[in-house]
Amino acid sequence: MGDRKEKYLTFVEKLVNLTHSEPFDKESYVRLISDICLEYRIAKGDTEFYATLLMEKRGVGEAFCDYDNGKAAKVLAKVRIVSDTKAVVIGTLYCEDGDEERSPEEMDEIYTMLKIIIGFVSRKRLLRILESFGFMDSEGYRNLRALNRYLDVENTENGLGGKVAFHIDLHNFTMVNKDIGRQNGNIVLYRYYSKLQEVIGDTGIIIRLGGDKFVGICDRSVKRAVFDVFSGAVITYDDEKNKRIKVSAAAGVFMIPNPYMYNDPGDIMDKIMIASNIAKNNSGDSIVVFNEKIKESKNHIKRVQLDFRNALVEEEYAVYYQPKVDIDTKKVMGAEALCRWIKNNEVIPPISFIPILELNNDICDLDFYMLEHVCMHLRRWIDEGREVVRVSVNFSRKHLADIDFLPHIVSIVDKYNIPHEYIEVELTETTTDVLFSDLRRVVCGLQEIGIWTAVDDFGVGYSSLNLIKDIPWNVLKIDKSFVPKDTESEDSISNKMFKHVVALAKDIGINCVVEGVETVSQLDVLRRNGCNIAQGYFFDRPLPVEEFENRLDMKVYQ
Numbered sequence: 299m300g301d302r303k304e305k306y307l308t309f310v311e312k313l314v315n316l317t318h319s320e321p322f323d324k325e326s327y328v329r330l331i332s333d334i335c336l337e338y339r340i341a342k343g344d345t346e347f348y349a350t351l352l353m354e355k356r357g358v359g360e361a362f363c364d365y366d367n368g369k370a371a372k373v374l375a376k377v378r379i380v381s382d383t384k385a386v387v388i389g390t391l392y393c394e395d396g397d398e399e400r401s402p403e404e405m406d407e408i409y410t411m412l413k414i415i416i417g418f419v420s421r422k423r424l425l426r427i428l429e430s431f432g433f434m435d436s437e438g439y440r441n442l443r444a445l446n447r448y449l450d451v452e453n454t455e456n457g458l459g460g461k462v463a464f465h466i467d468l469h470n471f472t473m474v475n476k477d478i479g480r481q482n483g484n485i486v487l488y489r490y491y492s493k494l495q496e497v498i499g500d501t502g503i504i505i506r507l508g509g510d511k512f513v514g515i516c517d518r519s520v521k522r523a524v525f526d527v528f529s530g531a532v533i534t535y536d537d538e539k540n541k542r543i544k545v546s547a548a549a550g551v552f553m554i555p556n557p558y559m560y561n562d563p564g565d566i567m568d569k570i571m572i573a574s575n576i577a578k579n580n581s582g583d584s585i586v587v588f589n590e591k592i593k594e595s596k597n598h599i600k601r602v603q604l605d606f607r608n609a610l611v612e613e614e615y616a617v618y619y620q621p622k623v624d625i626d627t628k629k630v631m632g633a634e635a636l637c638r639w640i641k642n643n644e645v646i647p648p649i650s651f652i653p654i655l656e657l658n659n660d661i662c663d664l665d666f667y668m669l670e671h672v673c674m675h676l677r678r679w680i681d682e683g684r685e686v687v688r689v690s691v692n693f694s695r696k697h698l699a700d701i702d703f704l705p706h707i708v709s710i711v712d713k714y715n716i717p718h719e720y721i722e723v724e725l726t727e728t729t730t731d732v733l734f735s736d737l738r739r740v741v742c743g744l745q746e747i748g749i750w751t752a753v754d755d756f757g758v759g760y761s762s763l764n765l766i767k768d769i770p771w772n773v774l775k776i777d778k779s780f781v782p783k784d785t786e787s788e789d790s791i792s793n794k795m796f797k798h799v800v801a802l803a804k805d806i807g808i809n810c811v812v813e814g815v816e817t818v819s820q821l822d823v824l825r826r827n828g829c830n831i832a833q834g835y836f837f838d839r840p841l842p843v844e845e846f847e848n849r850l851d852m853k854v855y856q
């Protein structure tokens with residue numbers, strides 16, 4: 299065996315050992331490469347790495363030079379390998395000018411060693427890529443792991459203090475997808491994210507939580523610019539046709555105090571999520587900054603939810619009745635059952651707990667509780683020989699998807715043997731098509747068994763005329779915000795709309811009840827428009843059961 303052959307075998311052995319050693323001994327590796335190059339009269343050796351075939355085509359990759367004596371003149375050998383994951387590694391060796399011909403044997407040896415080297419480079423680079431995949435989702439957004447790593451690194455004395463943390467949820471992104479198509483929607487999403495990334499620069503991080511929700515941290519110095527993007531950024535999604543769309547977001551923000559260190563990264567997440575939830579449900583302000591008051595409300599929410607079961611068992615929820623009055627005869631024609639929470643002798647209004655119980659399905663149990671108590675009262679009144687009126691009970695739209703909703707109502711009403719026509723179910727309008735068809739099914743079902751139905755709060759939100767065209771309601775309850783104020787002139791838009799809605803309802807044959815009648819002149823508006831049932835403070839506020847019983851017995855308002 300010749301001298302070179304022996305050296306060659308040693309080189310190979312060392313190469314294999316070094317490229318598989320853990321930890322990697324870079325110094326020895328560089329020395330070995332340089333020994334090999336000297337031995338084989340190689341002037342320069344470099345490697346290129348491309349993560350994908352497409353990136354190779356576009357020339358987007360990384361190049362490393364392992365050895366260079368400055369005299370490289372021509373290519374001596376070149377090897378290109380494509381990994382299973384379609385990453386590309388190219389190794390190129392150069393020799394000096396006038397280099398004498400090499401034997402095929404020598405060239406074989408050179409090629410073998412080059413292959414070992416680029417095999418190693420590809421493994422090493424791929425590991426790095428794989429690592430970066432761990433911090434990216436499949437669509438190229440940084441993910442929650444990246445945020446956790448960032449927080450972990452920055453959670454030092456002066457790392458996070460003074461920065462701005464935020465959670466955002468894009469406005470109407472479902473609609474955007476519908477309008478411009480999913481594919482364009484994805485482009486918009488990525489470009490919006492990139493825009494934020496650009497504004498934040500290296501002062502922080504932005505990651506995608508999923509869907510159209512992102513979390514980020516940035517320096518206060520870029521806060522203004524970041525907030526501007528939240529308020530609205532114009533994003534081009536079709537460069538050729540210059541198609542653009544304005545994207546904005548509901549943001550929950552936490553101004554991290556300085557100094558600041560957390561015990562749990564969830565401390566920051568909790569705050570921005572709470573603020574973001576509020577921002578999302580706010581019709582006005584879309585950027586909500588977390589503060590102690592918000593924390594208070596968070597505690598309140600927890601308390602209401604925790605107390606709920608026990609309060610049901612203890613019957614802390616009371617039925618108050620607000621009379622519905624015929625404005626001509628002044629007779630009590632009906633009543634609405636409204637819930638009050640009596641806790642430690644304090645009367646808590648529904649606005650303080652109903653929206654919270656609607657966050658989960660607790661509201662459904664409360665609604666049936668209310669129905670049951672109304673039935674109990676009606677049963678007693680009937681047994682006492684009182685002249686009773688129809689009572690309406692509010693049901694959350696959360697019930698609509700429940701296919702047992704109807705039988706459940708009937709079972710309670712029948713348990714107390716209440717004639718169906720004394721019960722009215724109030725439901726509000728819905729905004730989605732699916733719920734609309736559920737709403738229709740429920741109302742038709744109730745109609746069939748003789749229980750009355752009312753569409754509540756008509757005129758607020760997005761009441762559509764289909765709501766009264768396609769669903770056979772008994773009663774239309776016109777919301778108080780729709781009733782013209784005393785100060786409004788007779789030909790104000792409010793007055794005109796009120797007039798026409800009442801006329802329309804009458805024409806179709808739906809009964810009208812007007813909510814929130816407070817003054818004589820409002821009563822006049824009703825009278826002028828031939829709408830004769832009013833519910834409001836003008837006659838009575840919602841009353842405890844004993845007081846309402848007096849109204850039942852009184853029969854006519856003076």
Ligand code: C2E
Binds near residue numbers: 636
């Ligand atoms: P709603 O069903 O539209 O009830 C009418 C609301 O208007 C009641 O508020 C009533 O007190 C108020 N109101 C009546 N007359 C007047 C007036 O002349 N002026 C003004 N400014 N307000 C008047 P309340 O009792 O605070 O209830 C608020 C809402 O809470 C109800 O609105 C209903 O959506 C919900 N709610 C109450 N009880 C229940 C329940 O048992 N189940 C469900 N799901 N929701 C309930």
Ligand code: MG
Binds near residue numbers: 634692724754
């Ligand atoms: Mg109601």
Ligand code: MG
Binds near residue numbers: 754755775777813
């Ligand atoms: Mg109402």
